[in-house]
Amino acid sequence: MAITIGTYASHATEVYTIPQRLNNVPASRETRQFFYNDVCRAVEKAVAAEERLLSVKLTVPETNPEMDVYRIGTVLELVRDLVTDLAADGKRVKVCVQQALGQGVFQGLPLSLSGVRRIMENMDWGEVFEFVSFGNVGSDHLDDSAYYVIVAPQNVVGSTIMTKLLEMATAAVEQKKTLILFNPLLKDLPSASGVMGVRGRRERMEFADSFIPAYHFRLLYSSSAMMYPIRGALRHVYGGPWEVFKREDMGKRTEEYRFVGSFDSQPDGSLLTPLFQEQPPKKNSGAWWNL
Template sequence: MVSLLAASSGTAPGVARPPAIRRVRSRPSHRATAGPPTLARHRRLHDTSRSHDTCRTTGFRVKATDGSDETAEVPSALMEPIPTKLNRVPHPRELRQYFYKLGVKSVKGAVEAGESRMQLRVTIPELNPEMDVYRIGTLLEMVREIAAVLAQDGLRVKVCVQQALGQGFFTGMPLSLSGVRRILEMMDWGEAASFVALGQVGEDQIDDETAVYILIAPQNVVNGAVIYELSDMVDAAEAKGKQVVLINPILKDVPSSGGMMGVRGRAERLDFANSFVSAGHFRLLYKAGTFYPIVGALRYVYGGPWEVSKRVDINKYEEQYQVIGSYDEEPDAVAITKCFEAYRKIQRKKEAEAYRARF
């Protein structure tokens, strides 16, 4: 079995939109029905009571874990079709604009729904720090678009970048965030400038005026854990009825000789990292251990399904992303692999039928 890993990650003009469907299962709404919006309590990203082994795929039935058959339906498109040529860097502006819109739609929907803890994860090549084509300007442009839309709704926003972590000689900052605060200070925020403030990570950053806090790529470093300052900040924000959005967080443990982020307390750190609701998600899918070729993508916009798409070559020069599966919760690598295997199975069946029809 070929295992698929989510590593990072978009639709060419003229590509047909996937046909709409009737959802098999409706996603619960978190919007307030009356009165002023209230912040919803944070919920886990992974609900263990629900199975990810059942995949709604296009044009065939998939056997569920309980032995029953589930009728497959074509998933509805979340937005425009996914852009193509995503391994082309630097990304053209129209491709970047697609992901800016995805981020804006995702965060705006989650904020309006009253979520208090949110995270947006978009890891196309220019937004994936594991790749040498990582471009901080693309991330900051997306943050500016999100902040501007929230400001249009009358919400005051504070954009925060973590400060240097550690003690004494071992104080340091992630390379991907070095100099970001200075860039933010020089950016043109346009008409939203009076609604946008800058800050860092910490409980003392919470005030009475700000409604939404946007944290840019918070991450642990060797001999420094941002998760403790971040936890205090989020708790203080929730106590005052504020909302927190993490953009491309990297909250995994980073071992060090100083004993930071050891085994003790690891479960609590993981629980905290998983307490943020996914407002939006986009990443490219590759074969295990590689960043090439792109085999598909996983996309999610708040309030919609998690869509698994396969990259299909139309001819030597054109490609498109075809939706092959839809989930109500984020699928893991095993579930995504099953979608691809089911797709290959039905394709082989179609080829066999076409061959028999010829003879």
């Protein structure tokens, strides 16, 4: 593996260079297009391998639904590029956004998904428009489409999307269709009603983990309390290793990402921390990494 500062020859025999200033919102057009292309190439590999349950996670600030600078426009640009790529061979693609969860006055959508389906239906889908349809989450939304892109499915307090997602995933696999979750947030949100309590948590997490990562890019920070400064990045493309990059401040408002290691599976904080320590770790020192 050839390594240079900021770039390196990846397993795909290409030079991979991470864009600069990833905390800028909005990111430059070139930076956004860089990630759109990266995601599409990764999904192409996974689809070619006939994987049925896939996940895509891209959590730079403007595509991270947990951050206050989240931009749905950037997410939908990426989804449109992905859908266009999937429909290029004439197969139909359905883009799904979860329906309101809960009952009565407690029914609602996460703020990050409010109005998203209406926006998608009014977007310009170009030449693939006739191959694109829209729906919600659930087995009853499966039709003659070959691919289903589900935008940011997530639980809400008092209600879970997991039941409908499980039904849809089970039926999709049986019918040899492909489900792609984009930036899913499937962690439990316990409530007084007992929904998403301890009972069944293991099964829910096993189901969430059954989606194979087609693409994963996450910025790494030293604290969960503040998303600044960026310490590095974690990247994974289907079929390859989990690659770790360390951000180096070069002065004069320039920075570079240096490849520092890779893993066969997704690393946790205890594995990432030593790669970012300038000196050997002290005995019994705890992992500080924010996952």
